Amino acid sequence: MSWFRQKLRKITASGEDRTEIPEGFWLKCNGCKEIIYRKEVDANSKICPKCNYHFPISVDERVGLICDPHTFKAWGGELKSKDPLVFKDSVRYRDRVKKAQKKTGRNDVMVCGDAAICGRPVVLGIMDFEFMGGSMGSVVGELVTRAAERALKKRVPLILFSASGGARMQEGILSLMQMAKTSVAIARLRENGVPYISVLTDPTFGGVAASFSMLGDVNIAEPGALIGFAGPRVIEQTIKQSLPEGFQRSEFLLEHGMVDMIVDRKTLRDTLGRLVAFFGSTAVAAGH
């Protein structure tokens, strides 16, 4: 149960409690609890060589693992939150954003760019969980929408990596509306036969799970990722019992038919390449 509690903390809205890989030569695996040599993990796409636990990886590392070398061209990074509600709890929303910007070196959660995978052009979006728990506010909503519109215009596949605790409460109803905004943008891709691949990583919850991240033509999950609508703690409080081992993990979602496959980080690039090749060929046949 303790590992589960630890996981629970990771999906709270602020994301500030997230367990990170500590500095140093050695690190402890969150999966098997073994002490492993850091270099060994780094050389293995941040995967535990003993138990296949996928450590969180940065957006840049993700780009490096997925894209053809030097093809990623970021755009949209200038968008910033505007604090439409002038929201303040114990901390002002503005200050939370500033702190996250300082911590991550980016303006908000979503990193978008044009890229190539296995020689084929794609529009790519990756969420940075380190920025306020990957929460979706107006900026995430706008960037997902722009990414979808860009993919539609260029008629290239859209690939989105999600990692999020859900909607950004500090933007109130506007954060809820980003669920509709992004889903309606994905609807346009469907209507026009432009492929969308969703990759769900640890963790993906709430408003992000219940919008664009579940709407891929193909949904892929990373091994062991926690994915769900309601957080485990909320469910436990509601049903007044503890959840079984493996509940809301990728393997659970695969078993229940919610994702097409679980793909190891090391083979993800090839899998995406295969899918992009498949979709690309149908688009050509349809005369686009």
Added chain:
Amino acid sequence: MVRQYLDFEKPIADIHEQIESLRASGAAPGTHDKELERLTKKAHSLEVDIYGKLSPWQQTQLARHPERPSMLDYVEKFVEGFLELHGDRAYRDDPAIVGGIGRIGTREVVIIGNQKGRTLKTRVIRNFGMANPEGYRKALRLMHMAERFKKPVVCFVDTPGAYPGMGAEERGQSEAIARNLMEMGRLKVPIVVVIIGEGGSGGALAVGVGDRILMLENSVYSVISPEGCAAILWKDGTKTATAAEALKVTAKDLLALKVIDEILPEPLGGGHHDVTQMSTTIRTAIVRHLDQLEKMSEKERTEARYQKFRAMGVYEG
């Protein structure tokens, strides 16, 4: 039925109690006429005063009032020939969402809405209006039927939220909600949404995407309940009033944030004080908006709906 009062309605309740006891005093008719008149006037001015400056948290309480008219109350008032249609054709019928066909005026429509239940027993059966995935899938099935037969869709929103249970996760609560958002975004027939009570997060939005979003004056609509927000951000579950204020959950707030199109005024003290008047207001608004929407071409309407949601959000750069 004995009227139920909320805590902030206490001063009104006290005067009503005085009036009742005078009437029940058994004195000769006319004895207390003057006093009764004075008390009735006082009650009214108190009502004007109290309901005229409700805080967001008080409005939330009013939106959840046990006597607040539900979707089925409105259906009884102004939908003719209503036939309820059940089930998602895959798993089960979810009583937390009601769907069916009916006539509003001369127009045949598909009607979908959250239903919390009107008695203790039906509240339990309807899971207090918290739908499972099959509820949203039933709603979607009926919307697709509406599309096939070119009938407009009218949705009534009133839910604390989607149900956070184990079965809901197993059957894909996220997917069910997400799919509804996507499909409602591209549905070819008009959709008018009326928030009649509590608009609880994704569970409300899953039947809340449309060409027009109307909201009753005392309804609330929020990304998270004030209780949930208080517990997470203030780490204090009692800070509900503060959270409700900060979250901007009222109809006025949502109109200012350009999330809704129109506020429908309620009788003094809330819709439950005059269900007939409330029903007329809602019915008139639905008909007016459907009239407008049906004048647009299918393409114009879906494009306008796309742009409506496309424009939501506030950012810079």
